[in-house]
Amino acid sequence: xxxxxxxxxxxxxxxxxxxxxxxxxxxxxxxxxxxxxxxxxxxxxxxxxxxxxxxxxxxxxxxxxxxxxxxxxxxxxxxxxxxxxxxxxxxxxxxxxxxxxxxxxxxxxxxxxxxxxxxxxxxxxxxxxxxxxxxxxxxxxxxxxxxxxxxxxxxxxxxxxxxxxxxxxxxxxxxxxxxxxxxxxxxxxxxxxxxxxxxxxxxxxxxxxxxxxxxxxxxxxxxxxxxxxxxxxxxxxxxx
Amino acid sequence: xxxxxxxxxxxxxxxxxxxxxxxxxxxxxxxxxxxxxxxxxxxxxxxxxxxxxxxxxxxxxxxxxxxxxxxxxxxxxxxxxxxxxxxxxxxxxxxxxxxxxxxxxxxxxxxxxxxxxxxxxxx
Numbered sequence: 304x305x306x307x308x309x310x311x312x313x314x315x316x317x318x319x320x321x322x323x324x325x326x327x328x329x330x331x332x333x334x335x336x337x338x339x340x341x342x343x344x345x346x347x348x349x350x351x352x353x354x355x356x357x358x359x360x361x362x363x364x365x366x367x368x369x370x371x372x373x374x375x376x377x378x379x380x381x382x383x384x385x386x387x388x389x390x391x392x393x394x395x396x397x398x399x400x401x402x403x404x405x406x407x408x409x410x411x412x413x414x415x416x417x418x419x420x421x422x423x424x425x426x427x428x429x430x431x432x433x434x435x436x437x438x439x440x441x442x443x444x445x446x447x448x449x450x451x452x453x454x455x456x457x458x459x460x461x462x463x464x465x466x467x468x469x470x471x472x473x474x475x476x477x478x479x480x481x482x483x484x485x486x487x488x489x490x491x492x493x494x495x496x497x498x499x500x501x502x503x504x505x506x507x508x509x510x511x512x513x514x515x516x517x518x519x520x521x522x523x524x525x526x527x528x529x530x531x532x533x534x535x536x537x538x539x540x541x542x543x
Numbered sequence: 544x545x546x547x548x549x550x551x552x553x554x555x556x557x558x559x560x561x562x563x564x565x566x567x568x569x570x571x572x573x574x575x576x577x578x579x580x581x582x583x584x585x586x587x588x589x590x591x592x593x594x595x596x597x598x599x600x601x602x603x604x605x606x607x608x609x610x611x612x613x614x615x616x617x618x619x620x621x622x623x624x625x626x627x628x629x630x631x632x633x634x635x636x637x638x639x640x641x642x643x644x645x646x647x648x649x650x651x652x653x654x655x656x657x658x659x660x661x662x663x664x665x666x
Contacts, residue, residue: 353575353576354572
């Protein structure tokens with residue numbers, strides 16, 4: 304059995320892994336884990352990963368979780384073009400810096416934006432107060448400013464003149480609030496220009512394909528009561 | 544600990560309890576998924592992972608949480624890591640955090656500056 308990737312393209316980190324593998328022609332078996340059906344909570348999936356999250360990589364007997372670790376494993380194993388994770392000491396450090404910062408910053412705020420604006424009310428039937436939503440979107444706005452001012456600055460890409468893992472992780476994060484209907488690029492011409500560069504570097508077709516699911520998130524079927532009960536506490540913990 | 548002692552702001556018992564419960568859950572995950580029956584987190588030798596983990600765990604230790612009590616596996620790992628780092632260096636690195644309980648309360652100006660950070664932490 305070759306490389307297997309357990310993914311749901313609803314999930315931000317799954318999209319980054321998917322795009323990276325496809326873009327670099329890394330052969331893999333796609334194992335879809337439907338989060339909205341609670342498939343990640345099944346006994347079968349717990350055998351794959353006791354943490355019950357996606358993405359998961361299985362390379363023969365070797366199982367790996369954490370999207371950043373997965374991306375780096377693929378980078379090292381398949382010897383992808385240097386720009387994804389440059390050999391140059393300081394250029395690489397810039398990518399590492401972004402990958403570390405994003406977990407509790409951009410990822411967290413993008414996740415909360417999607418869940419507060421769309422997924423909680425539409426999928427789980429739980430209304431979110433306008434004040435809560437406004438506070439979440441305000442925090443997202445602050446994070447976007449940090450992304451522009453501290454990371455992007457006047458460069459073409461986040462870690463330098465070429466697209467890297469940092470840009471891939473960032474763009475897939477930003478598609479979460481975009482999927483929720485937030486106009487994150489409006490009034491942010493610098494970020495909009497960067498987005499276009501990243502999409503062009505990834506390839507329009509692959510980018511669209513990877514984002515088909517999230518762009519339809521607004522149309523999620525409401526979860527049935529049993530699924531909702533299974534998912535609720537994990538969702539609340541996830542978006543804290 | 545820091546909120547009541549340093550910032551003079553009480554934390555409701557329910558909040559503290561749920562925080563400690565969450566920590567407990569994480570410690571279990573840490574033991575079961577990462578440490579397992581290995582000597583160190585990533586295998587048979589100390590790595591950057593152990594260093595990051597042990598320095599994290601010293602935070603609740605300094606607050607008086609007895610996280611290693613009744614967790615013999617974790618305690619054994621802790622001793623291996625401290626030995627690998629070296630007692631002298633480990634103590635030196637943790638001198639400041641171990642005295643956190645004795646911090647004089649922050650003055651009003653400092654409290655004001657720290658307010659947004661406090662709100663973030665209490666979420």
